[in-house]
Amino acid sequence: MSDAKQSVTGDTTDRTGEQPLLEVDGLTKHFPNDEGFLSWLQFRPDDSDGPVEIGREWVRAVEDVSFKIYEGETLGLVGESGCGKSTLARTILRLVEPTDGSVYFKGNDLAAMDSGTLRQQRRDVQMIFQDPQSSLDPRMKVGKIVEEPMQAHGMYDEEGRAARTHELLEKVGLDPQHYNRYPHAFSGGQRQRINLARALSVNPDFIVCDEPVSALDVSIQAQVLNTMNELQDEFNLTYLFIAHDLSVIRHISDRVAVMYLGQLVELAEKAELFENPQHPYTRALLESIPVPDPRVEGTRGVLEGDVPSPIQPPSGCRFRTRCPELIAPEKYDLTDEEWANIRQFTRSVKRHRFEATGANVIRAEFFGSTLPGGDAGRTVSRAIDLLVEDEWDEATELLNESFTEPSICAREEPSYEVPTEHGGGRHFAACHLHREEEQTH
Amino acid sequence: MTDPLLSVENLQTYFFTEDGVVQAVDGISFDVMPGELVGLVGESGAGKSVASTSILRLVEDPGRIVGGRVEFKGETLFEIETDDEGTPVENEDATPVETDESLSQQEMRRRIRGREIAIIFQDPMESLNPVYTVGGQLREFIEINRDLGKSAAKTAAIDMLREVGIPEAPARYSDYPHQFSGGMRQRVLIAMALACEPSLIIADEPTTALDVTVEGQILDLVADLQEKYGTAFVWVTHDMGVVAEICDRVNVMYLGEMVEQADVDDLFYDTKHPYTEALLESIPRPDRTVEELNPIAGVMPEAIDPPRGCRFHTRCPDAREACTRIDPDCRVVEDGYSPHRAACIKYDAFGNVGYDASPPLDNETRSGVDVTLTGDGGHQGGDDDE
Numbered sequence: 001m002s003d004a005k006q007s008v009t010g011d012t013t014d015r016t017g018e019q020p021l022l023e024v025d026g027l028t029k030h031f032p033n034d035e036g037f038l039s040w041l042q043f044r045p046d047d048s049d050g051p052v053e054i055g056r057e058w059v060r061a062v063e064d065v066s067f068k069i070y071e072g073e074t075l076g077l078v079g080e081s082g083c084g085k086s087t088l089a090r091t092i093l094r095l096v097e098p099t100d101g102s103v104y105f106k107g108n109d110l111a112a113m114d115s116g117t118l119r120q121q122r123r124d125v126q127m128i129f130q131d132p133q134s135s136l137d138p139r140m141k142v143g144k145i146v147e148e149p150m151q152a153h154g155m156y157d158e159e160g161r162a163a164r165t166h167e168l169l170e171k172v173g174l175d176p177q178h179y180n181r182y183p184h185a186f187s188g189g190q191r192q193r194i195n196l197a198r199a200l201s202v203n204p205d206f207i208v209c210d211e212p213v214s215a216l217d218v219s220i221q222a223q224v225l226n227t228m229n230e231l232q233d234e235f236n237l238t239y240l241f242i243a244h245d246l247s248v249i250r251h252i253s254d255r256v257a258v259m260y261l262g263q264l265v266e267l268a269e270k271a272e273l274f275e276n277p278q279h280p281y282t283r284a285l286l287e288s289i290p291v292p293d294p295r296v297e298g299t300r301g302v303l304e305g306d307v308p309s310p311i312q313p314p315s316g317c318r319f320r321t322r323c324p325e326l327i328a329p330e331k332y333d334l335t336d337e338e339w340a341n342i343r344q345f346t347r348s349v350k351r352h353r354f355e356a357t358g359a360n361v362i363r364a365e366f367f368g369s370t371l372p373g374g375d376a377g378r379t380v381s382r383a384i385d386l387l388v389e390d391e392w393d394e395a396t397e398l399l400n401e402s403f404t405e406p407s408i409c410a411r412e413e414p415s416y417e418v419p420t421e422h423g424g425g426r427h428f429a430a431c432h433l434h435r436e437e438e439q440t441h
Numbered sequence: 442m443t444d445p446l447l448s449v450e451n452l453q454t455y456f457f458t459e460d461g462v463v464q465a466v467d468g469i470s471f472d473v474m475p476g477e478l479v480g481l482v483g484e485s486g487a488g489k490s491v492a493s494t495s496i497l498r499l500v501e502d503p504g505r506i507v508g509g510r511v512e513f514k515g516e517t518l519f520e521i522e523t524d525d526e527g528t529p530v531e532n533e534d535a536t537p538v539e540t541d542e543s544l545s546q547q548e549m550r551r552r553i554r555g556r557e558i559a560i561i562f563q564d565p566m567e568s569l570n571p572v573y574t575v576g577g578q579l580r581e582f583i584e585i586n587r588d589l590g591k592s593a594a595k596t597a598a599i600d601m602l603r604e605v606g607i608p609e610a611p612a613r614y615s616d617y618p619h620q621f622s623g624g625m626r627q628r629v630l631i632a633m634a635l636a637c638e639p640s641l642i643i644a645d646e647p648t649t650a651l652d653v654t655v656e657g658q659i660l661d662l663v664a665d666l667q668e669k670y671g672t673a674f675v676w677v678t679h680d681m682g683v684v685a686e687i688c689d690r691v692n693v694m695y696l697g698e699m700v701e702q703a704d705v706d707d708l709f710y711d712t713k714h715p716y717t718e719a720l721l722e723s724i725p726r727p728d729r730t731v732e733e734l735n736p737i738a739g740v741m742p743e744a745i746d747p748p749r750g751c752r753f754h755t756r757c758p759d760a761r762e763a764c765t766r767i768d769p770d771c772r773v774v775e776d777g778y779s780p781h782r783a784a785c786i787k788y789d790a791f792g793n794v795g796y797d798a799s800p801p802l803d804n805e806t807r808s809g810v811d812v813t814l815t816g817d818g819g820h821q822g823g824d825d826d827e
Binding site: 080081187189190217218219220221222223225226244245246247248250251270271274284285286287288289290291292293294295296300303305306351352353 | 484485608609610612622624625652653654655656657658660661679680681682683684685686687705706708709710719720721723724725726727728730731733734735736737740741
């Protein structure tokens with residue numbers, strides 16, 4: 001089962017043989033959950049090993065992420081807030097130290113470099129942040145802001161830097177005459193252009209863009225996205241483009257990686273990912289976006305609940321607690337409908353979503369006229385009895401150990417390559433629904 | 442034809458700042474029918490939030506409502522007195538005078554806010570008090586507005602929490618706001634808004650701060666609740682996707698003015714105003730790949746010194762010389778199933794005001810950096826009209 005332990009690996013384009021510009025391998029970042037005095041002291045009164053435990057809690061923000069980015073392409077990284085995408089970006093640039101894993105940039109491991117060499121390398125790797133307000137020093141003139149990185153890397157003399165800054169301001173669509181203005185005199189979109197000029201000043205190969213347009217109005221967003229595209233062509237730039245907005249990702253990316261709770265769940269070429277999504281989370285994301293067309297009748301798959309805490313992420317597939325396609329344990333012989341009912345019932349009990357008025361009422365609400373047969377039916381029946389006796393916790397526990405824990409989704413971490421329908425690239429989906437395709441692969 | 446539930450006429454809200462007068466909302470009119478979900482759309486700075494808070498007279502200093510009239514269920518919430526020519530009457534302090542029919546702030550508080558018209562804000566954390574429990578705040582609100590006793594109000598509060606999909610409602614009742622996720626907090630605010638079964642809810646970007654899957658949950662919830670309670674909504678948003686999904690009718694604002702009003706289908710498929718059209722063309726789509734975006738040229742001018750004539754003329758691809766002179770009102774340009782209004786003099790409804798005869802404005806070479814900025818980045822017109 002070592003195959004299933006592997007995380008989604010990112011070699012989806014058919015550019016094998018070519019050295020990737022950036023290769024992220026097993027990158028992991030855990031933060032200590034250090035909030036508060038005595039935070040290293042865990043108090044768990046119900047724990048069988050004793051109520052007090054010494055040791056830190058860890059927030060597992062990024063877990064075993066691997067992918068490659070090739071020269072000149074844009075890899076879109078999409079995920080909801082808290083999924084770890086910004087942490088991933090910062091870890092790649094070593095703005096925060098990785099817990100484990102490697103980041104190879106042009107073959108050199110950034111994660112293992114000493115600070116001097118890293119500093120040199122940073123010239124080739126730049127970053128643009130989301131908030132164009134706070135990422136510019138309000139007391140520095142625009143010209144100086146753009147010149148600062150060049151100065152730090154000892155590029156050009158003073159005149160040379162000024163000349164290059166004027167040129168860059170023009171390139172990103174600003175008036176070079178504004179060299180002596182302060183950031184407050186610019187609008188949000190223009191400030192993001194200043195950030196672009198600053199990132200470009202040291203002539204990098206690779207730019208990590210962390211939500212660069214999400215603070216901008218749509219019409220301005222389009223202007224900045226177009227400029228970014230043009231600059232990419234002109235300077236042969238490679239982007240890692242992080243966003244939560246799938247429309248923006250669809251516009252700008254060549255390949256797309258989807259992240260959930262610290263892990264990549266799917267990675268494919270853009271057309272493949274949007275037209276042939278294979279992970280239930282990706283599908284839920286795509287169904288959720290309101291389409292700007294009143295004639296599109298949305299069928300939204302309801303994604304229940306909230307994202308679990310990254311301190312104690314679910315075992316196996318991290319998405320399984322919300323997944324609408326959780327796989328039935330093999331030991332039961334259930335029809336799809338029976339399993340769907342059981343899944344729904346299990347989650348409703350866990351979230352205490354109804355009142356237990358009577359066994360028949362509950363049975364009718366979740367299972368219609370007949371309960372599933374066999375062991376599964378007996379377990380459900382017992383759970384309903386517990387509910388009538390108001391023993392919610394016992395019922396939750398019973399359902400959990402009978403139906404959730406034995407599922408492959410809770411036992412193994414998924415990672416599969418699936419057949420591609422659009423384009424020539426490879427397609428990875430971390431979902432056990434594809435375990436049979438993988439075996440024939 | 443039934444009477445509108447809410448009718449806003451020629452509303453003007455200005456902010457009197459040290460730098461000058463910001464004409465945040467400058468003469469907008471719109472109606473909301475009972476049970477209808479009406480969108481109020483625009484980019485930041487369009488004045489949509491100021492317009493929605495003006496309805497409840499919650500505009501804060503230095504802002505002031507300086508003109509217009511708001512009527513709700515046939516009752517005047519407020520009206521600024523005008524002389525025979527329609528100009529607002531001012532007293533000796535240069536403050537506009539309210540007519541006698543206008544409700545006092547006290548009456549607004551007692552009878553209208555919360556009971557008849559509720560409001561949901563974008564940031565649920567700022568709307569909830571962090572030092573009181575969620576349930577306690579909801580209970581207090583119900584107690585005051587529905588004249589219920591403490592325990593009856595508590596039962597009602599728990600029912601409301603369950604109604605908006607809070608799991609384990611009885612247990613979560615005594616949690617504090619910070620223990621709720623963003624989506625759950627927004628559900629609490631929806632519960633609070635619905636608690637008095639108001640006829641109208643004003644929702645000011647209620648899903649903007651939420652993740653897309655959570656936003657989806659909230660939109661579904663609103664659709665269900667609207668069907669159940671028949672509440673009318675004014676939905677303030679900048680997201681055309683949300684508009685397309687939930688709105689019946691849409692009002693598009695630009696720089697304090699109303700530029701287009703139409704049924705949602707007409708707005709998207711028979712777009713009349715050049716601004717709306719440009720806005721729709723500038724958005725990337727989730728359902729198909731758009732290779733080249735068509736941004737709107739330039740940036741929105743300051744409301745402190747709006748362009749003369751049509752306020753959009755500095756960025757409009759259809760602008761002509763006449764547009765710099767004439768400030769069009771939003772009038773019916775096509776009478777279909779429901780009237781379609783637009784504020785653009787290129788339509789016959791405005792008569793012959795010289796649009797056809799006047800020379801086009803070349804928006805790409807005029808007016809400095811803002812336009813160079815997109816002349817570089819954008820591709821106006823051209824061959825990519827997908």
